[in-house]
Amino acid sequence: xxxxxxxxxxxxxxxxxxIVNSTTIQSVxxxxxxxxxxxxxxxxIGENFDGHDYLAEAISHGAIAALWDNETEIPASIPNGFPxxxxxxxxxxxxxxxxxxxxxxxPLVIGITGSNGKTTTKDLVGQILKTTxxxxxxxxxxxxxxxxxxxxxxxxxxxxxxVLEMGMNHAGEMxxxxxxxxxxxxxxxxxxxxxxxxxxxxxxxxxxxxxxxSGLKKNGLxxxxxxxxxxxxxxxxxxxxxxxxxxxxxxxxKDIKLTNKGTTFTINDQTYQIPLYGIHHAKNASFxxxxxxxxxxxxxxIKKALQQPHMTDMRFEMLKGINxxxxxNDAYNASPTSMKASIDVINQLQxxxxxxxxxxxxxxxxxxxxxxxxxxxxxxDEEINALFTIGDYAHMIADEVNKQGKQISCYQVKxxxxxxxxxxxxxxxxxxxxxxxxxxMRLEDWMEKLLLDK
Ligand SMILES: CC(=O)N[C@H]1[C@@H](OP(=O)(O)OP(=O)(O)OC[C@H]2O[C@@H](n3ccc(=O)[nH]c3=O)[C@H](O)[C@@H]2O)O[C@H](CO)[C@@H](O)[C@@H]1O[C@H](C)C(=O)N[C@@H](C)C(=O)N[C@H](CCC(=O)N[C@@H](CCC[C@@H](N)C(=O)O)C(=O)O)C(=O)O
Ligand SMILES: Nc1ncnc2c1ncn2[C@@H]1O[C@H](COP(=O)(O)OP(=O)(O)OP(=O)(O)O)[C@@H](O)[C@H]1O
Ligand SMILES: C[C@@H](N)C(=O)N[C@H](C)C(=O)O
Numbered sequence: 001x002x003x004x005x006x007x008x009x010x011x012x013x014x015x016x017x018x019i020v021n022s023t024t025i026q027s028v029x030x031x032x033x034x035x036x037x038x039x040x041x042x043x044x045i046g047e048n049f050d051g052h053d054y055l056a057e058a059i060s061h062g063a064i065a066a067l068w069d070n071e072t073e074i075p076a077s078i079p080n081g082f083p084x085x086x087x088x089x090x091x092x093x094x095x096x097x098x099x100x101x102x103x104x105x106x107p108l109v110i111g112i113t114g115s116n117g118k119t120t121t122k123d124l125v126g127q128i129l130k131t132t133x134x135x136x137x138x139x140x141x142x143x144x145x146x147x148x149x150x151x152x153x154x155x156x157x158x159x160x161x162x163v164l165e166m167g168m169n170h171a172g173e174m175x176x177x178x179x180x181x182x183x184x185x186x187x188x189x190x191x192x193x194x195x196x197x198x199x200x201x202x203x204x205x206x207x208x209x210x211x212x213x214s215g216l217k218k219n220g221l222x223x224x225x226x227x228x229x230x231x232x233x234x235x236x237x238x239x240x241x242x243x244x245x246x247x248x249x250x251x252x253x254k255d256i257k258l259t260n261k262g263t264t265f266t267i268n269d270q271t272y273q274i275p276l277y278g279i280h281h282a283k284n285a286s287f288x289x290x291x292x293x294x295x296x297x298x299x300x301x302i303k304k305a306l307q308q309p310h311m312t313d314m315r316f317e318m319l320k321g322i323n324x325x326x327x328x329n330d331a332y333n334a335s336p337t338s339m340k341a342s343i344d345v346i347n348q349l350q351x352x353x354x355x356x357x358x359x360x361x362x363x364x365x366x367x368x369x370x371x372x373x374x375x376x377x378x379x380x381d382e383e384i385n386a387l388f389t390i391g392d393y394a395h396m397i398a399d400e401v402n403k404q405g406k407q408i409s410c411y412q413v414k415x416x417x418x419x420x421x422x423x424x425x426x427x428x429x430x431x432x433x434x435x436x437x438x439x440x441m442r443l444e445d446w447m448e449k450l451l452l453d454k
Contacts, residue, residue, distance in 0.1 A: 001024040001025070001026055001157065002024075002025050002026060002027065002028065002040075002101065002153065002157070003024075003025055003101065003104070004021060004022060004023060004024050004025070005019055005020060005021055005022070005023040005024075005025070005065060005083060006021035006022070007100075008025070008040070008065070008085055008097075009021075009085065011093075011096060011097060011100060012067065012085040012086070012087055012093060014070065014085070014086040014087070015083065015084065015085050015086065016068070016074065016083075016084040016086060017078075017081045017082045017083040017084050018081035018082075018083060019083050020083075023064065023065065023083070024038065025038060025039065025040045025064070025065065026038035026039065027039045027040075027153075027154070028040045028042060028094075028097070028150065028153040028154070029041055029042070029058070029063065030042045030043070030044050030051060030094070030146065030150065031051075032051065032054035032055070032057040032058035032061060032063075033054075033057070033061075034061065035061050035062060036058070036061055036062040036063060037062050038062065038064050039058075039062050039063045039064065040063070040064075040065050040066065040067065041055065041058040041059075041063035041065070041066040041067075042066070042067045042090050042093070042094045043055065043058075043066065043067070043068070043069070043072075043090055044090055044091055044094075044146065045069070045090070050072075051090070052068070052069060052072045055075060055078060056075070056077055056078075059079065059082065064083070065082075065083040065084070065085065066082070066083075066084055066085070067084075067085050067086075067087050067090050067093050067094070068084040068085065068086050068087070068090070069086075069087065069088075069089070069090050070086040070087060070088060091145065091146065094146065094149045094150075094153075095145065095149050095176070095180055097149070097153065098148070098149035098150075098152040098153050098180055099152075099179070099180045099182075101152055101153055101155070102152050102155075102162070102180065102181065102182060103182070105155060105157055105159055105162075107136070107155070107159045107160055107161055107162040108160065108161050108162070108184050108185070109162045109164060109181055109182060109183045109184050109185070110125055110129075110161065110162070110163045110164065110183060110184070110185040110186075110187065110291065111164050111166050111177075111178065111181045111183035111185070111186045111187070111212055111215070111216075112125065112163065112164065112165050112166060112186075112187045112189065112287075113165075113166040113167070113168070113174060113186070113187070113188055113189070113209050113212050114187070114188050114189025114190050114191070114192075114209060114225070115189070115190055115191055115192030115193065115194040115195075115205060115209075115335065115337065116189060116190055116192050116194065116280070116335060116337055116338045116341075117189035117190060117280060117281075117283075117284045118143065118165045118166070118167065118189060119138075119140070119141055119143075119165060119312050119315060119332075120276070120281065120284045120311065120312070120315055121187060121189050121284040121287050121288060122137060122138055122163055122164075122165045123137070123309060123310065123311050123312055124274075124284060124285050124287075124288040124306065124309055125137075125163050125187070125287070125288040125291060126163045127288075127305045127306070127309045127310065128288050128289070128291070128292045128297065128301075128302055128305045128306070129161045129163065129291075129292070129295075129297075130305070131297065131301040131302075131304070131305050132295075132297055132301065133160040133161040134156070134158050134159050134160045134161070135159070135160065135161040135162075135163065136151075136154070136155040136156065136159045136161070136162050136163070137163040138151045138163060138164055138165040139151065139154075140312055141165065141167070141312070141332075142165070143164075143165040143166055143167030144167050144168075144173070144177075145173065145176060145177065147165075147167075148164055148165075148166060148177050148180060148181065149180060151164060151165075152164070152180065152181070164177075164181050164183070166178070166181065166212065168195075168208055168209075168211075169194075169195035169198050169199075169364065170195075170198050170199070170208075171199065171204065171207070171208045171211075172208075172211070173208070173211075174208055174209060174211035174212050174214075175211040175214045175215075177212075177215075178211060178212045178213070178214045178215025178216065179214060179215045180215075181215055182215045182217065183212070183215060183216050183217070183220065184216075184217050184220050184221065185220060185221040185222075185223065185291060185294075186212045186213065186216045186220065186221070186222050186223070186238075187223045187224070187287050187291070188209050188210070188212065188222075188223075188224045188225060188231060189225060189283070189284060189287065190225045190228060190280075190283075190337065191205055191206045191209065191225070191228050191230050191231065192205070192335050192336070192337035192338065193205070193335050193336050193337060193365060193372065194333075194335040194337075194338075194364065195364045196364065196365055196366050196368075197363075197364040197365060197366035198364065200366070202230060203230060205230075206228075206230035206231060210231075213235075213237075213238070216238060218237055218238075219237065219238065219239065220238050220239070221238065221239045221241070221291070221294060222235055222238040222239065222240045222241070223240075223241050223243065223287050223290055223291060224240065224241070224242050224243070225242070225243065225244060225283065226241075226242025226243045226244030226246070226248060226249030226250060226251070227242075227244035227245060227246050227248065227249065228244075232248060241290055241294075243267070243283060243286045243287060243290060244283075245279065251267060251268060251286070251290055252267070253265055253266075253267050253279075253282060253283060253286050254266045254267070255271070256279050256282050258277060258278065258345065258348050258349065259273075260349070260350060260351055261273070261275060262274050262275040262276055262277060262281075263276060263277055263278060263279075263281055263282050265282040265285075265286070267286050267289060267290070268289075268290075268293065270289075270299055270303075272285065272289065272302075272303060272306060273303075273306075273307060274306050274307070274309070275307065275308070275309070276309075276311070276316065277316060277345045277349070278316075278341055278342070278344065278345040279341070279344075280338075280341045281316075285306055288302075288306070289302055289306075312332075313329070313332075314329050314330070314331055314332035314444060315330065315332055316328055316329075316330045316342060316345070317329040317330070319447075319451065320452060321427065321433075321450040321451050321452060322427055322450055322451070322452055323427050323428045323429060324428065324429030325426075325427045325428055325429065325431050325432075325433060325450065326352070326431070326432045326433070327433050327435065327447055327450055327451070328342075328346075328432070328433065328434045328435065329435055329444055329447050330342050330434060330435060330436040331360075331435045331436060331437060331441070331442075331443035331444040331447060332439060333438055333439045334359075334360070334362045334436050334437050334438050335362055335365075336362065336365070336372045336375055336376065338436075339359065339362065339376055339436055340375075340376060340379045342434060342436055343357065343376070343379050343380060343384075343434070344379055346383075346384065346432065346434050347379070347380075347381040347383050347384070349432060352430055352431060352432040353430035353431065354385045354386070354426055354428075354430060354431040354432070355383055355384050355385055355431070355432045355433075355434075356384070356385060356386045356387075356388065356423070356426045356431060356432070356433040356434070357380065357384055357386070357387045357388070357433075357434050357436075358388045358390070358419075358423075358433060358434065358435045358436070358443065358446065358447075359376065359387065359388070359389055359390070359394050359397055359434075359436055359437060360389075360390040360391045360394050360436070360437025360438065360441035360443050361373075361390070361391030361392060361393045361394050361437060361438060361440075361441055362393070362394075362437070362438050363438040363439075363440055364438075369393055370393065370396055373393045373394060373396045373397055374396050374397065374399070374400040376397045376400075377397050377398075377400030377401045377403075377404060377406075378400075378404075380397070380401055380406065380408065382406050382407055382408065384408050385408065385409065385426070386408065386409040386410075386411065386423075386426055387401060387408050387409070387410045387411070388410075388411045388413050388419065388422065388423060389410070389411070389412050389413065390413045390419070390437065390441065390443070390446070391437065391441060394437070395412045398410035398411075398412060411423075416445070416446055416449065419446060420449055420450075423450070427450060433447075433450070435447040
């Protein structure tokens with residue numbers, strides 16, 4: 001049970017229908033299309049639909065009460081006496097309800113933000129905490145003004161640790177999330193260029209990420225990228241731990257080595273092996289390790305948890321394709337920092353006769369999008385045999401590669417059929433192919449054509 005109707009009317013006293021105080025709500029849903037159990041349905045007015053139009057379906061799928069926008073007509077077809085709680089704005093009410101529930105259950109809350117690595121770090125933190133605590137973790141990428149409240153409201157009542165991914169793409173959004181989450185621990189993974197179109201500069205991105213402090217408990221734990229100058233300031237009200245590879249860091253990440261099974265590294269005199277590739281993933285894992293140590297978790301349990309983590313897909317996900325080719329599905333999203341980090345790994349990976357990059361456009365980069373795309377060329381080594389580019393801007397990466405005189409075969413791809421013909425010679429057991437682009441490019445559709453069981 002989450003709460004009773006009685007709890008709800010303390011927050012939302014304006015009601016319609018038969019209000020039975022002892023009625024217990026087991027779940028909260030914003031989607032009538034999904035089955036629910038003894039749920040509070042929260043209709044949201046969205047870009048494509050108005051959830052208020054689907055109350056009947058929600059009831060048929062298990063809703064026993066609903067919030068209702070008090071400007072929206074109540075359908076005559078509503079079952080007699082069905083309990084409605086009238087509110088000014090259902091999204092704001094959802095957020096208010098989630099803050100109430102967060103305070104009621106009062107787990108230790110870990111909020112994770114940053115330009116890149118939130119989902120990865122969230123998965124790793126959850127894996128480590130689950131060794132010892134009843135832990136509830138954001139599912140997938142549910143990290144915004146709707147996703148975070150739904151994550152809080154899906155938390156079982158006996159939750160001890162709540163791990164929340166906190167995303168933003170405009171100033172002010174992190175303040176809202178931080179005041180719902182009220183984290184005891186805040187992790188800022190890095191400051192990159194993601195969503196710079198809306199923030200204007202990396203300085204403003206850093207400022208927006210630091211809004212998480214508006215909800216962080218006084219003397220709470222702040223774990224940050226210790227190599228990031230935009231985060232190097234005094235945080236007098238918090239216990240700050242900067243993790244990095246430079247002497248500036250409070251905790252030094254050392255001996256980082258890429259292997260064909262992942263990455264090994266040393267931190268606080270302990271050596272770790274993770275099945276994730278690259279310095280950036282060593283850093284993400286280090287955020288989780290330092291948190292585990294702060295909570296006095298056993299080193300061996302931390303190491304074991306990191307050896308077989310359950311990771312969200314499409315983040316540098318290694319797969320086998322036709323003819324035994326190795327495919328890397330890194331197609332969930334892309335920014336210059338994450339695309340360069342992934343290419344840097346490809347440059348270094350051993351054991352392949354041919355290495356191929358399939359790169360698509362990166363979105364939300366603002367007025368300097370051309371320069372940002374061109375900057376990718378600088379990290380493409382001549383280790384790479386072929387570069388396929390897809391989209392209006394990605395071809396500038398190839399143009400820059402050619403300008404630098406690098407001996408790399410470049411293909412500007414216009415259609416999936418052309419692509420499949422051109423990439424065919426590279427689809428063999430000794431080849432490695434990386435797919436990376438922004439979400440809107442849906443590059444996984446291209447990669448899936450090369451999978452065995454497509
Ligand atoms: C509101 C919602 O959840 N919409 C989801 C829905 O979209 P759809 O187009 O179908 O519906 P509408 O939004 O128009 O509908 C309004 C509501 O009506 C419901 N409904 C509709 C039809 C029906 O028959 N019955 C109904 O009840 C409907 O459920 C709505 O509640 O479905 C889509 C497909 O599954 C979803 O993609 C869509 O989800 C939206 C995008 C959403 O915001 N979902 C959150 C739960 C979430 O956290 N999504 C994350 C992505 C978050 C993200 O991109 N984060 C950014 C940073 C934050 C940016 C912030 N400013 C922002 O605007 O998000 C990042 O970079 O990480 C996810 O999906 O992974
Ligand atoms: N610390 C990091 N620095 C640079 N790139 C990273 C880092 N961590 C992960 N990445 C890369 O960024 C991409 C997205 O990873 P992930 O989904 O974990 O980030 P995210 O911050 O959750 O993204 P989103 O903002 O979409 O939620 C992947 O390509 C991943 O390899
Ligand atoms: C979809 C959202 N989480 C995101 O990452 N957007 C950027 C622009 C991307 O798709 O690369």
